[in-house]
Amino acid sequence: MTEQPSESPWLAAYAMHSSASAGREHPEKTHPYRTPFQRDRDRIVHSSAYRRLAHKTQVFTGDRGDYHRTRLTHTHEVASIARTVGRVLRLNEDLIEALALMHDIGHPPFGHAGEDVLNDCASETGGFNHNMHAVRIVTLLEDRYPEFPGLNLSYEVLAGQRNRVKHDRSPGALPLLEVQVVDAADSVAYDSHDADDALELGLLGWDELLELPLWCEAVRRVQDHYTALDQLQLRRAVIHQLIEIMVSDLINTSSQRLEEAKVDSPQAVSHCSGLLVAVSEPLQAQMAALEAFLFERVYRHPTVLAERALAGEALREMYARYYGQPESLPQAWRKKLDAEGVARTVCDFLAGMTDRYALEEYRRHESLT
């Protein structure tokens, strides 16, 4: 069998069909039973950067127990939400899954605290951005195939991730609908799970969230259905309801926009006047209020800020140490120094570390000095 495997006839004309893909930088033969976007997804799942997401901070560090999301479980929630939306809108689920599974692959240890430190330390070489770093991982740093560096992903997967860097929303540059779905699903996932994790960890009180109309609406819907829930059952039901509200609105608003825009190809999507996959304006305002609330009360909570400061200090010290003594880098990284320079090589090395590995490495050096 040499023919390209076909995709579901369910796909809409505005979906990105893999048969219309611009291909890969290093051309490859078609696979007998997987479409190009399925192969992209599989390559991401089999990469070491993907596995390391299990031990990287989403918002809260691993020291706080095992309940809260890691970067990997966040990624799975995004993929699950995005696939649901994609299927209803008749988009390419394989492409959506590939995009979702790689969307946070470029995060360094310690989440945004780590990103800020690396961006500052590596300013001489253009700084550090996790979205850009994801592209660097899948085009250069993953070393898994004899034929090429990186994962040799399809053009559309790389373009989707690059669009996350620029966030270009001008007509002619709008991303594929599959990319728009993953962006929207990312917000739905963190808006709901960060509230859940913060409640579990005692950083937020239940009554504080009742300041938010979106939260109150979710509580009201749950209480309309159930009368005798204990506090934990109520919280879990409210989180499910919150996701339900956001996903239903996202599907309804996007379906309506797709119908009105009458787009009949991915090219037509890119020339629209704005995003077609979005929540309604009222919900957008409510989600913005929830995000501002989480920013103030959770991400800037004194204990979270203290953890960030500590983690940032460890990463900054390690950067300075390896920058001053690049010969102490592991052999595989020393080989990259000539081509990439010291700053970028040290940055790549540190960004690949899990929280756990970075802390062990930091403490090992501290005990030696």
Ligand code: MG
């Ligand atoms: Mg994310």
